[in-house]
Amino acid sequence: MSTDLGVWVAAFFTLAIFSSLYRDNPVYRFAESLLVGVSAGYYLVQYAYSALYKKLWIPVVQDQDWGLLFGGLLGLLVLGRLHRRTEWLARFAIAFYVAAWAGYLIPSAMKAQVLEQIAGTWLSPAGSVPLGAAVNEVLLLVGVISILVYFYFSREHVGALGVASRLGITFLMLGFGASFGYTIMGRITLLIGRFQFLFDRWLGIGPSSGGV
């Protein structure tokens, strides 16, 4: 069994959170509130240190990089949201931020998420890939087209359009099912991690692999 206080604290809070599975109780509420409070405090300090101190104070005060004051001013303007009379000031900062993001993202996303993905649906010349890969390519193309047809709402989905639309729904449902299965795997993994911690590090009864 561990003699590390930090491990005992972590084990206590792990079991406190698990206790909510039986029913809501004060121990769970306390653990949940503490998590929110500690997280908020930790992030506040991290952002203050990483952004305000390292990225604004040091460059401006030590290196006389006065251009960064513009960024600091935008940050201050956002705080205008805190009061009804000054909330209009925040719009300047938000507009700058949204415009910058649009500039960063739209060209790059257009290339990576649209153009290259369209190119990815093209079929390879016959005989140039193994049969399995060729079947995958055809399925991919059929799936993409049928899903796009499903999202075409300017005409009623009847006849050939209806058939393609229902095929698109099938592909969508298969995709959602795979995504849901992955989600379950992710959640089970978190539970596995907690049990490994409780058995290995807290109780010392698991066949531990030794951490890092």
Add this chain to the structure above:
Amino acid sequence: MPRPWWEHALRLDRRLLFVAVALAVAIPVLFPLGLPVVPGKESRDFFAALEQLQPGDVILFSFDYEADSRAEMDPMTRVVWRYCLGRGVRIIALTNYAGGPGVAEPYIELATKQLGQVYGEDVVFLGYNPDYSGTILRLGESFRATFPADQYGRSTADFPLLQRANRYADTKLIVTIAASSLAEYWTIWAHGKYDAKVIAGATAIQAVHLYPYYQTGQVSGFLGGLKGAAELERLAELPGDATRGMDSQTTGHAVIVLFILLGNVAYFAQRRRKS
């Protein structure tokens, strides 16, 4: 009149489900079954990118996760660091999460205190920068300008490793272990704009979103969740918590599937009875 079986099934106290899943997950943690782990193509390609690295090559490693995702992400990070450092590959590390430095510290200690690496020459931890978009884009121009100081406040201009490698083009590979859509953004910006080679480790939930990028070759390989981590452990011959965890993953899923089947059979039995 006694209730039919399907009514009991449909009214099962969910706490019994919790207990069943907990037992299915906990027992294999204590008593491993040793079920086989067969690596998939995505994991093999991820590992192949690591295998191609030569001694002295520099990689950029991003800790894009925090404590809440350590169960899935730490096994991937552990294998990448041990494998790369064992082959003489140099690592420039950073994080795009405020909680990332805490996750990264054990690996900096692994490198400098256990594996004898020299900080500043073999490994550097640049730390955390807010605004991942600006960070990922600017790193393509200059690591030192993006991070004038490392996590510990030392000037990055003083590190020999950063004098050798100061932009994506100076590195052989970018490895992002990401608990969010950051792996996509590394692909969109680092690969899309600077043509950097990117491999990604992702949580199971996020792995689904990487398949399109993998299929087009924008991502050279990726790991999906704990299974991906276990596959990497198998390929690198560094068994760890992920391989252990796959037994519990299997039994946990089996119990969930059984309850789903039970629920569906009971539901259709009820419908038939009512009709």
